[in-house]
Amino acid sequence: AVDAGVSCARFSRFAAKHGWSGGEFLAGVPGTMGGALAMNAGAFGSETWTLVEEVELVDRAGSFENRPAGSFAVSYRQVDIPPAHWFTAGVFRLSQGRGDEGTNVRSLLEKRSETQPIRQSSAGSVFRNPPNDYAARLIEISGLKGLRIGGAQVSMQHANFIVNDRQACAKDIETLIEKVQTAVADHTGIRLEPEVRFVGEHQ
């Protein structure tokens, strides 16, 4: 069982250190296990909810309840959480490892740093991958790598990342997201949907 406030990196490393396999992909996901449950965080072909057996939730009145994983509708980066409920913990089923879990964690982290702009400010992947395709591929073939609005730029390293390299404001980033969406739809006929969540109104 893992508290929702534990970081994904800590969970992943703890499991690997104790010879449990299955959580390696979470090592490079910035955030908490609560966030990973809420977003069904995933990477390298694995997803959080494939590991979940049971979760503990709290509601606004402070009542706790446990629910089995099967009682949630879960899909790609999407979990239907009952209104005004939050995850406080989860029970995860990992498998007995073969002793190479630590090495696997390190190689996934290396792969991430080779392919993603992890040293620059970003919100991670901007768009959801459409079925049987990759948002990054569609953005790249639409000629949008490096496109800039104000302080925000479509990453030269990974086209599904928008980096804030020159003090971008929220408006720069949202405008760039809309521009990429329109240009990709014009070029490929596919409308990309944001994976990031927008909070508040920009100025």
Ligand SMILES: Cc1cc2nc3c(=O)[nH]c(=O)nc-3n(C[C@H](O)[C@H](O)[C@H](O)COP(=O)(O)OP(=O)(O)OC[C@H]3O[C@@H](n4cnc5c(N)ncnc54)[C@H](O)[C@@H]3O)c2cc1C
């Ligand atoms: C550089 C970078 C790389 C990233 N790489 C990946 C990746 O490989 N795979 C991936 O899936 N995501 C990735 N992300 C996105 C992000 O890390 C994940 O969505 C992560 O799960 C968010 O966790 P958090 O704790 O920061 O949640 P927050 O961002 O704080 O919250 C995310 C959402 O979950 C809700 N939430 C948070 N905690 C709870 C809780 N306990 N109960 C109920 N709802 C809750 C929030 O209300 C919000 O709607 C990346 C982000 C960045 C910046």
